[in-house]
Amino acid sequence: MQTYKTFLKIALKNIPSIISYFIIFAIIAIMSTSQSEENEKLIYQDEAIKFTVFNRDGSKTGEAIKECLSEKNKYVEIEDNEETIRVALYYRDIYYAVVVPEGFEEAIKNGEDMELMNYKVPDSAMGYYMDLTLESYAKTLKGYVAAGYSIDEANDEAIETLKNTVEVNLLSDVESDKTIGNPMFGATDDKPSIYYFYQYVPYIFLAIMISGVGPIMITFGKSDIRKRVAVSSQSFKSYSAQMFLGVVTCGLALLALFNILAMILYAENISFAGIVSYVIITACLLAVSMGITYLGGNLFNKTATMGAFSNVVSLGFSFLGGIFVPLEFFGATMKNIARFTPTYWYVRANEAITGIKSFADINMEEFALACGVQLLFAVAFFSIGLAVSKYKREAA
Amino acid sequence: MGKVIEIDGLVKRYKELVALDHFNLEIEEGEIFGLLGPNGSGKSTTISCILGLLKYDKGEVKVFGKPMEASSYESKKDIGVVLQNVAVFDELNVEENIDYFCGLYITDKKLRKQYVDEAIEFAGLEEFRKFVPKKLSGGLLRRLNIACGIAHKPKLIFMDEPTVAVDPQSRNKILEGIVELNKKGATIIYTSHYMEEVEQICSRIAIMDQGKNLAIGTKEQLKDMIKTGETIQAEILNLSDDIMEEVKSLPHVYKVEYIDNHLKVHYTKGQRNLVRLIDFFKNKDVQFGRVYSELPTLNDVFLEITGKELRD
Numbered sequence: 235m236q237t238y239k240t241f242l243k244i245a246l247k248n249i250p251s252i253i254s255y256f257i258i259f260a261i262i263a264i265m266s267t268s269q270s271e272e273n274e275k276l277i278y279q280d281e282a283i284k285f286t287v288f289n290r291d292g293s294k295t296g297e298a299i300k301e302c303l304s305e306k307n308k309y310v311e312i313e314d315n316e317e318t319i320r321v322a323l324y325y326r327d328i329y330y331a332v333v334v335p336e337g338f339e340e341a342i343k344n345g346e347d348m349e350l351m352n353y354k355v356p357d358s359a360m361g362y363y364m365d366l367t368l369e370s371y372a373k374t375l376k377g378y379v380a381a382g383y384s385i386d387e388a389n390d391e392a393i394e395t396l397k398n399t400v401e402v403n404l405l406s407d408v409e410s411d412k413t414i415g416n417p418m419f420g421a422t423d424d425k426p427s428i429y430y431f432y433q434y435v436p437y438i439f440l441a442i443m444i445s446g447v448g449p450i451m452i453t454f455g456k457s458d459i460r461k462r463v464a465v466s467s468q469s470f471k472s473y474s475a476q477m478f479l480g481v482v483t484c485g486l487a488l489l490a491l492f493n494i495l496a497m498i499l500y501a502e503n504i505s506f507a508g509i510v511s512y513v514i515i516t517a518c519l520l521a522v523s524m525g526i527t528y529l530g531g532n533l534f535n536k537t538a539t540m541g542a543f544s545n546v547v548s549l550g551f552s553f554l555g556g557i558f559v560p561l562e563f564f565g566a567t568m569k570n571i572a573r574f575t576p577t578y579w580y581v582r583a584n585e586a587i588t589g590i591k592s593f594a595d596i597n598m599e600e601f602a603l604a605c606g607v608q609l610l611f612a613v614a615f616f617s618i619g620l621a622v623s624k625y626k627r628e629a630a
Numbered sequence: 631m632g633k634v635i636e637i638d639g640l641v642k643r644y645k646e647l648v649a650l651d652h653f654n655l656e657i658e659e660g661e662i663f664g665l666l667g668p669n670g671s672g673k674s675t676t677i678s679c680i681l682g683l684l685k686y687d688k689g690e691v692k693v694f695g696k697p698m699e700a701s702s703y704e705s706k707k708d709i710g711v712v713l714q715n716v717a718v719f720d721e722l723n724v725e726e727n728i729d730y731f732c733g734l735y736i737t738d739k740k741l742r743k744q745y746v747d748e749a750i751e752f753a754g755l756e757e758f759r760k761f762v763p764k765k766l767s768g769g770l771l772r773r774l775n776i777a778c779g780i781a782h783k784p785k786l787i788f789m790d791e792p793t794v795a796v797d798p799q800s801r802n803k804i805l806e807g808i809v810e811l812n813k814k815g816a817t818i819i820y821t822s823h824y825m826e827e828v829e830q831i832c833s834r835i836a837i838m839d840q841g842k843n844l845a846i847g848t849k850e851q852l853k854d855m856i857k858t859g860e861t862i863q864a865e866i867l868n869l870s871d872d873i874m875e876e877v878k879s880l881p882h883v884y885k886v887e888y889i890d891n892h893l894k895v896h897y898t899k900g901q902r903n904l905v906r907l908i909d910f911f912k913n914k915d916v917q918f919g920r921v922y923s924e925l926p927t928l929n930d931v932f933l934e935i936t937g938k939e940l941r942d
């Protein structure tokens with residue numbers, strides 16, 4: 235077991251080089267947790283946004299907009315004067331001022347494009363929410379007019395339509411606004427903190443396995459050292475098996491470390507079924523990470539290249555797979571690309587088990603699919619790695 | 631004493647290039663056998679083929695009387711290898727490196743500890759036990775490389791140019807160590823393109839070029855194979871052609887050259903050549919400066935066999 239022991243010895247010596255990843259992980263996890271708390275307050279507050287409307291058009295449509303927004307928010311009367319508006323915004327007397335420009339209703343009637351104008355507190359969630367509401371309103375209104383409704387009927391219908399959707403929009407809109415401001419730590423709904431903890435685990439598993447364990451594989455795989463082993467009385471099979479065991483041991487240590495950490499941190503919020511499921515999804519993820527590490531170990535001869543590979547893979551898969559940026563904010567193309575990353579399936583698995591109290595709560599079909607696809611990825615990476623190693627040995 | 635290595639008609643090709651061309655060799659137990667040849671002559675290839683690291687195209691290789699295969703673990707137990715390139719773990723220190731490679735052969739912990747200590751002492755690395763390879767000088771690194779290959783006390787040791795890029799002091803230490811290993815009973819196969827080293831320590835030598843074994847024997851036997859027995863050089867200003875002719879007719883002389891005021895007289899064999907030549911100069915009133923006699927070197931042997939210098 236000389237090779238196995240030495241493998242672990244080198245792994246222990248490599249720990250300082252991977253500590254930085256733990257720090258990054260801790261920062262991301264803490265930030266996302268505190269961010270999620272902050273936003274919960276924000277959403278609560280958002281219930282009534284103070285706003286005003288300047289109906290410069292003097293039209294019915296201007297009044298309808300006021301009515302529509304007043305459904306959920308608080309209308310504040312303010313003088314239509316640049317200075318007054320600024321002051322009001324500054325002291326948060328209002329968060330948003332809609333300007334219905336002159337000729338707006340005429341333009342709608344004629345099917346022309348004319349934008350509503352606004353003043354708002356910059357970069358605020360409320361501002362973004364109001365933008366969206368107005369945009370929806372304008373679209374709906376244009377839709378009804380185009381469908382042959384009179385402007386008054388169209389306004390009534392639009393108000394009705396928006397009334398029914400505002401409720402739904404509220405959560406998701408505010409959510410997306412926050413994500414636009416800070417996409418790294420997005421998507422807060424009612425998900426518990428442990429969800430975010432496990433959300434970022436793929437980044438750390440990939441980074442640590444590839445940059446921490448990969449170089450050891452490269453070291454043992456150096457042709458000069460392999461020659462020494464080949465001429466020794468230890469069989470090459472045993473040597474490879476011990477190396478594999480070394481990789482698995484490091485992986486299991488990582489798996490245990492993160493799952494135990496999660497159990498300690500979220501002891502109160504985690505059920506037995508939760509623990510088991512989290513161990514399963516992280517084990518699948520570990521298999522993927524080991525597969526990629528094995529592939530990298532065979533592809534590259536230099537530890538420095540392995541470091542670069544680690545960055546590309548861990549960051550790349552984390553972004554593409556929806557670890558850092560929630561998938562809701564991806565376009566259709568990006569979502570399709572995401573399917574080809576193992577991390578995407580990990581996220582789905584993580585979502586499938588969020589907040590479960592018992593095994594019965596798990597959407598088994600989804601869970602099995604998400605885990606299964608990850609295992610397929612692992613097998614694929616291992617197979618490519620094996621092919622590369624065979625090719626290299628034959629070329630030598 | 632038995633034959634430790636028998637190579638018969640070994641052929642190794644790298645695509646078009648014939649690296650070993652019907653190479654034959656037999657090595658007896660207890661020898662320090664030198665494989666001498668210029669760069670690219672096939673020394674490393676020979677060793678790789680013997681050890682089964684390379685597949686060869688034709689021929690037969692036996693080690694300890696048995697064919698050598700990847701699974702010849704019994705034979706491999708008694709073999710130590712120091713390859714041309716330093717092969718150690720950058721992450722491990724001197725002691726850990728030796729322990730790792732020794733551990734591939736020796737599983738008993740106590741015995742291994744003793745062997746590792748002995749190897750460290752042998753290589754003179756006592757003060758550097760905890761040093762990682764990056765902190766070692768080139769010479770020390772080579773010594774570590776050797777220690778890793780011989781710590782398990784093998785009976786047959788291959789050393790492929792272990793002194794390349796090592797300063798003279800370290801080199802002598804390494805050479806002394808090799809002789810010591812041999813005295814303790816190890817058979818050693820030593821490759822080099824430094825003829826002085828080979829001449830200094832090897833009991834028998836094979837001269838290689840272009841994958842062929844050109845000559846084999848003790849250094850005396852090799853030198854006897856060539857015509858030149860002694861070369862005498864003398865500094866003489868303006869030597870006349872008449873005198874040149876007369877020198878040529880002296881006993882045992884087979885060739886005379888005069889270049890840059892240097893007279894170079896090649897003798898086949900014979901004794902008292904130097905005294906006779908100086909007497910001749912005195913008789914003829916030839917003024918001469920420094921005169922010196924050289925016995926043939928392996929370079930002369932190589933030169934005469936191949937028509938080119940061993941080192942360019």
Ligand SMILES: Nc1ncnc2c1ncn2[C@@H]1O[C@H](COP(=O)(O)OP(=O)(O)OP(=O)(O)O)[C@@H](O)[C@H]1O
Nearest residue numbers: 644647649667668669670671672673674675676823
């Ligand atoms: N892997 C290889 N592929 C192709 N040609 C090779 C390979 N290894 C060695 N050769 C060629 O085979 C010949 C013999 O090489 P070898 O390394 O055995 O020489 P050597 O005597 O050990 O030289 P040196 O003193 O430089 O170590 C050389 O011409 C070399 O270029």
Ligand SMILES: [Mg+2]
Nearest residue numbers: 673674714790
């Ligand atoms: Mg060589």
